[in-house]
Amino acid sequence: MNLPKKVTIIEVGPRDGLQNDPSIVPTDIKLSFINALKAAGLKEMEITSFVSPKWVPQMSDASNIVKATYDQSRNIVLTPNRKGVDRALQEGCKSVAVFVGVSNTFNLKNINKSTAESLKELQPIIAELKEKKIFVRACISTSFYCPYEGKIQMDDVVALCSSFVEYGVDELSVADTIGMANPQESFYLFSKLKELFPDTLLTAHFHDTRGMAVANVFAALQAGVDRFDTSAGGLGGCPFAKGATGNVATEDVVFMLEQMGISTGVDLTRLKEAVQLIKSHISRSIDSKYFSLSES
Amino acid sequence: MNLPKKVTIIEVGPRDGLQNDPSIVPTDIKLSFINALKAAGLKEMEITSFVSPKWVPQMSDASNIVKATYDQSRNIVLTPNRKGVDRALQEGCKSVAVFVGVSNTFNLKNINKSTAESLKELQPIIAELKEKKIFVRACISTSFYCPYEGKIQMDDVVALCSSFVEYGVDELSVADTIGMANPQESFYLFSKLKELFPDTLLTAHFHDTRGMAVANVFAALQAGVDRFDTSAGGLGGCPFAKGATGNVATEDVVFMLEQMGISTGVDLTRLKEAVQLIKSHISRSIDSKYFSLSES
Numbered sequence: 373m374n375l376p377k378k379v380t381i382i383e384v385g386p387r388d389g390l391q392n393d394p395s396i397v398p399t400d401i402k403l404s405f406i407n408a409l410k411a412a413g414l415k416e417m418e419i420t421s422f423v424s425p426k427w428v429p430q431m432s433d434a435s436n437i438v439k440a441t442y443d444q445s446r447n448i449v450l451t452p453n454r455k456g457v458d459r460a461l462q463e464g465c466k467s468v469a470v471f472v473g474v475s476n477t478f479n480l481k482n483i484n485k486s487t488a489e490s491l492k493e494l495q496p497i498i499a500e501l502k503e504k505k506i507f508v509r510a511c512i513s514t515s516f517y518c519p520y521e522g523k524i525q526m527d528d529v530v531a532l533c534s535s536f537v538e539y540g541v542d543e544l545s546v547a548d549t550i551g552m553a554n555p556q557e558s559f560y561l562f563s564k565l566k567e568l569f570p571d572t573l574l575t576a577h578f579h580d581t582r583g584m585a586v587a588n589v590f591a592a593l594q595a596g597v598d599r600f601d602t603s604a605g606g607l608g609g610c611p612f613a614k615g616a617t618g619n620v621a622t623e624d625v626v627f628m629l630e631q632m633g634i635s636t637g638v639d640l641t642r643l644k645e646a647v648q649l650i651k652s653h654i655s656r657s658i659d660s661k662y663f664s665l666s667e668s
Numbered sequence: 669m670n671l672p673k674k675v676t677i678i679e680v681g682p683r684d685g686l687q688n689d690p691s692i693v694p695t696d697i698k699l700s701f702i703n704a705l706k707a708a709g710l711k712e713m714e715i716t717s718f719v720s721p722k723w724v725p726q727m728s729d730a731s732n733i734v735k736a737t738y739d740q741s742r743n744i745v746l747t748p749n750r751k752g753v754d755r756a757l758q759e760g761c762k763s764v765a766v767f768v769g770v771s772n773t774f775n776l777k778n779i780n781k782s783t784a785e786s787l788k789e790l791q792p793i794i795a796e797l798k799e800k801k802i803f804v805r806a807c808i809s810t811s812f813y814c815p816y817e818g819k820i821q822m823d824d825v826v827a828l829c830s831s832f833v834e835y836g837v838d839e840l841s842v843a844d845t846i847g848m849a850n851p852q853e854s855f856y857l858f859s860k861l862k863e864l865f866p867d868t869l870l871t872a873h874f875h876d877t878r879g880m881a882v883a884n885v886f887a888a889l890q891a892g893v894d895r896f897d898t899s900a901g902g903l904g905g906c907p908f909a910k911g912a913t914g915n916v917a918t919e920d921v922v923f924m925l926e927q928m929g930i931s932t933g934v935d936l937t938r939l940k941e942a943v944q945l946i947k948s949h950i951s952r953s954i955d956s957k958y959f960s961l962s963e964s
Contacts, residue, residue: 373855554927555886559669583920583957587883590851617961624879631850661879665913 376598378635380416382545382575383409383622385650386437387418387450389607391430394655399433401653403440408646409604410445413638414622418469418601421450422459438463448509452483457497461504468501469545470494471511474528475518478549482513491535498539509543510536511577515561516553526561533565543573545601548588551581551617555591562595577601578620580659585620586628593634600625605647606659621660623647672894674931676712678841678871679705679918681946682733683714683746685903687726690951695729697949699736704942705900706741709934710918714765714897717746718755734759744805748779753793757800764797765841766790767807770824771814774845778809787831794835805839806832807873811857812849822857829861839869841897844884847877847913851887858891873897874916876955881916882924889930896921901943902955917956919943 386406390397397405406419419441425432434449438460441447448467451457460468472490473479479487501508514521515529533544546565548558558576565574576592576599578585589600603619626638640662647663658664682702686693693701702715715737721728730745734756737743744763747753756764768786769775775783797804810817811825829840842861844854854872861870872888872895874881885896899915922934936958943959954960 373852375852552927554924555883556669556671556928581957581961582923583882583917584924586879587851587886587924590883590886621879627878628850628880628883631848632852661877665877 373594375593375632375634376596377633378598379593379629380599381414381622381626381636381638382448382599382601383414383417383604384577384601384619385409385604385607385622387421387431387448388601388619389603389605390654391421391423391428392608393430395653396430396432397650397653399436399440401650402433402437405604405646405650406437406441408642408649410443412640412642412646413636414445414643415637416446416448418448418450421452422456423450423452435459435463438465446507448507450511454493454497457501461506465506467507467509469509469511470497470541471513472532473513473518473549474524474532475514475521477520478514478518481520487532491532495535495539498536498541502540507543508541509545509575510541511545511547512536513547513549515546516548516557517550519550526564529561530564530568533569537569537572541572543575543599544569545575545577547577547601548579551579551585553578553588554584555587558588559591559595562592562597566596573599575599575601579617580606580620581617586624589620589625589628602626604643605650605663607650607654607656618656618659621662623660623662627662669890671889671928671930672892673929674894675889675925676895677710677918677922677932677934678744678895678897679710679713679900680873680897680915681705681900681903681918683717683727683744684897684915685899685901686950687717687719687724688904689726691949692726692728693946693949695732697946698729698733701900701942701946702733702737704938704945706739708936708938708942709932710741710939711933712742712744714744714746717748718752719746719748730755731759734761742803744803746807750789750793753797757802761802763803763805765805765807766793766837767809768828769809769814769845770820770828771810771817773816774810774814777816783828787828791835794832794837798836803839804837805841805871806837807841807843808832809843809845811842812844812853813846815846822860825857826860826864829865833865833868837868839871839895840865841871841873843873843897844875847875847881849874849884850880851883854884855887855891858888858893862892869895871895871897875913876902876916877913882920885916885921885924898922900939901946901959903946903950903952914952914955917958919956919958923958
């Protein structure tokens with residue numbers, strides 16, 4: 373069994389987690405959370421998103437978050453459109469995430485554009501970002517199943533990823549948005565993507581909706597994936613995807629990886645402190661076996 | 669990826685689950701639960717155990733359970749010692765489970781005998797059971813980690829399994845009693861056992877204490893294992909093993925297997941009815957993603 377020796381965790385709790393929690397967390401708590409996560413060794417992180425404060429009040433303090441987290445970590449901000457990208461550039465962000473759904477219906481319901489329209493809009497944006505030496509992460513949602521269209525074809529995922537690689541993105545974050553993928557599907561899709569795009573960072577993003585996320589991580593490792601999006605405390609979920617509960621918990625993934633001798637650079641004791649810090653400020657309960665066990 | 673086409677689920681909820689729940693479930697509810705599980709397609713099941721009613725009042729109705737479940741299913745009763753075996757034989761049981769821990773300390777704390785003493789006692793018992801054409805299942809606990817001794821050596825598991833195979837057991841149920849095994853360890857141990865004991869039924873028994881149980885099932889499948897102990901609703905756990913929460917939930921394992929095209933013969937809708945039936949009679953909450961999602 374040939375697994376990577378080292379894995380990079382991309383922490384998405386402060387963005388994906390807090391954006392999808394009904395509570396509006398005060399900026400100073402968010403910053404303490406982010407700093408606690410960094411102190412635990414998480415060096416790549418989605419910290420906030422430049423979305424409409426009218427629709428997503430949870431992220432209305434994006435500018436302040438960005439201003440306060442200007443360090444050597446990869447501080448990623450999510451931008452849904454041209455306006456978001458402009459705000460990110462204005463704030464001097466060095467790492468930007470864009471996103472699109474493989475499922476056309478999902479994309480339409482999520483951001484009111486077809487997948488093709490999204491791609492067309494993103495091509496010049498990515499070119500501009502790359503010209504400015506910005507790190508570009510492309511988040512590919514509904515890469516396995518769509519709540520409206522059902523099973524997604526692997527060819528469609530490959531085609532979308534190909535476009536992004538052609539546009540010059542640095543990273544593909546390929547997501548099982550509704551937590552429906554089984555580990556065999558994960559193994560095959562990620563094996564294919566690893567083979568086709570050896571020069572692009574490839575990250576797997578799993579939700580634990582049906583209890584298969586950790587198994588999917590194990591399957592993706594076997595496909596050679598060494599980057600995983602995870603969320604401290606299992607925070608998050610997608611408000612547009614019915615039944616999409618939280619992301620797989622950072623601490624559960626880190627625990628398994630370290631147990632297998634795979635280095636993550638993450639300190640579980642400090643990570644637990646970060647989860648404890650955010651716990652009382654969110655509406656969801658913490659969904660992580662490691663955390664529950666250590667609290668019991 | 670070469671996975672089995674068909675998997676047998678050994679349901680342990682009525683025994684492992686209810687024995688380790690603080691509540692004493694009325695016999696008629698237990699029987700309804702057992703029948704609902706059978707109606708869902710579960711044909712092999714730990715139904716009760718002949719243990720001391722003084723120490724384990726949850727199982728004091730073992731004889732009545734056995735009398736009421738005399739059908740073509742493999743109705744397994746757990747017996748901790750000679751006395752339990754005699755009671756099982758007296759009741760006409762056709763399938764008996766015996767158990768022993770690989771860890772000597774665990775075995776001592778659990779049943780007040782060393783592992784060697786347990787083996788010595790079991791050899792003639794197994795011989796007698798086999799002479800009487802009884803199906804004998806050997807449950808090997810602490811096969812990966814022990815709460816007292818830590819990491820268990822694979823050689824010790826192999827040696828214990830060898831003895832049982834030599835004694836003539838029909839099945840080895842190899843357990844990660846405290847839910848600490850990682851999928852790589854599971855893959856290696858089960859690959860080894862599959863290679864060494866090709867003629868004995870080999871069953872993997874995982875607990876989800878640290879969120880790795882489903883990943884371990886996936887790993888064991890890759891090692892060729894096609895039998896899994898699981899518990900409806902994730903009921904159970906081991907009262908002697910600190911931090912040993914429930915068995916992996918039957919519905920989560922069945923869901924994953926069926927999604928991968930692996931046939932289990934289990935009807936998830938009916939299985940959910942069985943979980944709903946037992947839910948209000950136990951102290952623990954249901955620990956299954958499939959159940960939670962379908963209830964939400």
